[in-house]
Amino acid sequence: MFYEILSREFIYIKYYFLIQFEQIYIYWVLGMAIGSFISVFCKGYINKIFSNFSKEKLGLFGIIPACILGIISPLCMYGTIPVAASFHKEGMREDWLSSFMMASILLNPQLIIYSAALGKTALTVRIISCFMCGIFAGLCVKFLFGNKFFNFGGFYEISNRDTDPNLILRYIKNFLRNLRATGIYFIFGIFLSALFQRYVPAESFANLFGRKNGFGVLMSATIGVPLYACGGGTIPLLREWLYSGMSMGAASAFMITGPATKITNLGALKIVLGAKNFIYYLMFVICYSILNGLIVSAFV
Numbered sequence: 001m002f003y004e005i006l007s008r009e010f011i012y013i014k015y016y017f018l019i020q021f022e023q024i025y026i027y028w029v030l031g032m033a034i035g036s037f038i039s040v041f042c043k044g045y046i047n048k049i050f051s052n053f054s055k056e057k058l059g060l061f062g063i064i065p066a067c068i069l070g071i072i073s074p075l076c077m078y079g080t081i082p083v084a085a086s087f088h089k090e091g092m093r094e095d096w097l098s099s100f101m102m103a104s105i106l107l108n109p110q111l112i113i114y115s116a117a118l119g120k121t122a123l124t125v126r127i128i129s130c131f132m133c134g135i136f137a138g139l140c141v142k143f144l145f146g147n148k149f150f151n152f153g154g155f156y157e158i159s160n161r162d163t164d165p166n167l168i169l170r171y172i173k174n175f176l177r178n179l180r181a182t183g184i185y186f187i188f189g190i191f192l193s194a195l196f197q198r199y200v201p202a203e204s205f206a207n208l209f210g211r212k213n214g215f216g217v218l219m220s221a222t223i224g225v226p227l228y229a230c231g232g233g234t235i236p237l238l239r240e241w242l243y244s245g246m247s248m249g250a251a252s253a254f255m256i257t258g259p260a261t262k263i264t265n266l267g268a269l270k271i272v273l274g275a276k277n278f279i280y281y282l283m284f285v286i287c288y289s290i291l292n293g294l295i296v297s298a299f300v
Contacts, residue, residue, distance in 0.1 A: 009198070012198050013191075013194050013195065013198055016193075016194035016197045016198055017190055017191060017194040020190050020193055020194060020197075020236055020239070020240070021190050023117070024117040024190075024235060024236060024239065027113055027114055027116055027117040027235070028114060028182070028186050028232055028235075030113050031109075031110040031111070031112075031113035031114045031232065032110065032175055032178040032179060032182065033175065034109055034110065034113055035074055035108065035109055035110030035113070035178060036171055036174040036175040036178055037171065038072070038074045038109050039074040039075075039174055040167070040170050040171045040174050041167075041171075042074075043073075043074055043075070046069060046072060046073055046074075047083060049069065050066075050069050050083075050087065050100070051087065051090075053065055053066075053069070060095065060138075060139075060142060062093065062095075062096045063095055063096055063099040063134070063135055063138030063139070063142075064099075064135070066096040066097070066099040066100040066103070066134070066138065067099045067100070067102075067103040067131050067134035067135055067138075068103075068131075069100055069103075070099065070100040070101065070102065070103030070104035070105075070107075070134055071103045071104070071106075071107045071108070071109075071112075071127070071130065071131065071134075072108075072109060073100075073104050073108060074108055074109060074110065075104060075108075076264075080100075080101055080104045080105075081101070081152070081268050081269075081271075081272055084097050084100065084101055084150075084152070085152035085272075088150065088152050089152070093147055094141050094142075094145075094147040094148065094149050094150055095138040095139070095141045095142035095147055096138065097150065098137045098138050098140075098141040098149060098150075099134040099135060099137055099138035100134070101137075102133055102134040102137035102138075102260075103130060103131065103133070103134035105259055105260055105262075105265055106130035106133060106134070106255075106256065106259050106260060107126070107127065107130040107259075110178070110232075111232075111259075112126075112127065114232050114235045115235065115255075117235055117239055118235065118238055118239055118242060118251075119242075121248060121300065122238070122242060122248065122251060125248055125251070125252050125296055125300060126252065126255050129252045129255065129256060129292050129296070130255075130256070132292070133256060133260075133288055133292070136284075136288060137284065140284060145277075149273070149277055150272050150273065150277075151272055151273070151274055152272055181230075182230055182232040182233070185230030185232060185233030186230070186232045186233050186235075186236070188233055189230075189232070189233035189234060189235065189236040189237050190236040192236070192237055193236040193237050193239065193240040196237070196240055196241075196244075197240055197244075200244070209241065209245065209246040209247060209250045210245055210246075210247055214294060214297070216246070216247055216249075216250040217247070217249050217250050217253045217290055217293035217294055217297060218253075218290060219250070220246070220250035220251065220253040220254040220257075220293065221253040221254070221256070221257045221286060221289040221290050221293060222257075223254065224253065224254040224255075224256070224257030224258040224261065224289070225257055225258075225261045228254075228257070228258030228259060228261065228262050234254075234258060238251055238254065238255070247296075247297050248296050248297065248300040249292075249293040249294060249295070249296040249297025249298070249300065250293055250297070252289075252292055252293050252296045253289040253290060253292065253293030254289075256285065256288060256289035256292060256293075257285055257286065257289045260285040260289075261282070261285060266278075269281060
């Protein structure tokens with residue numbers, strides 16, 4: 001009897017797993033392919049654009065292109081900080097750097113492709129929410145801290161791993177690194193979403209994270225802290241949550257606090273912010289994610 005129950009549940013979970021895998025794996029593969037292409041062939045151009053842009057006298061409006069460059073940058077946080085440190089050494093304004101770094105934390109070309117699996121509305125909300133978060137981060141550093149927020153001492157440009165003289169091999173190696181870094185989280189995310197689909201009633205979930213439920217936004221902002229490990233790994237969960245009734249506002253809150261409080265990102269940020277400013281950063285992320293989630297819920 002017990003064996004029959006286990007066998008039945010295994011069949012159900014396997015069915016849900018395969019269905020979801022077939023529906024979204026293409027976004028995962030395409031995201032890695034495009035992300036690796038940008039990392040191998042375009043990273044130098046992006047850094048050059050940012051370096052040239054730092055010489056322009058745009059004033060506070062410079063936070064806008066800084067956010068855009070942060071979003072299209074393929075660098076992880078441990079790659080972004082050394083680059084930001086070098087620009088800081090050259091005299092770039094800290095409000096520009098904070099916008100660049102905040103946007104880079106929240107979004108990158110690979111994650112944009114992943115997020116397409118959530119639908120056009122969720123993708124648009126994610127891009128706009130992350131962009132505005134970068135804008136507000138720059139404004140806070142400018143007006144609340146007087147462009148004195150970072151301490152980049154000890155961070156230097158890290159070595160580039162994309163050095164193979166053969167461009168095709170360089171691309172393949174980068175793609176395989178992406179595969180190793182995200183694969184286990186992607187599979188685990190699909191597994192969790194299959195469990196969720198099997199055992200969590202959609203009605204109960206909708207009542208907790210429903211469209212007009214401000215508590216759902218608060219809950220999403222909170223669970224984004226411990227649950228987020230990899231952008232690709234959360235896409236299956238978000239997709240199932242949205243299908244089960246999660247409001248777009250609650251989803252947007254999760255998409256802000258998740259990457260912003262990812263443990264590897266926090267480790268790097270703690271070094272360049274110090275204890276006091278690190279607390280301010282966490283407060284900013286939580287407050288922005290909740291406010292943004294409430295606004296999205298009201299209009300989407």
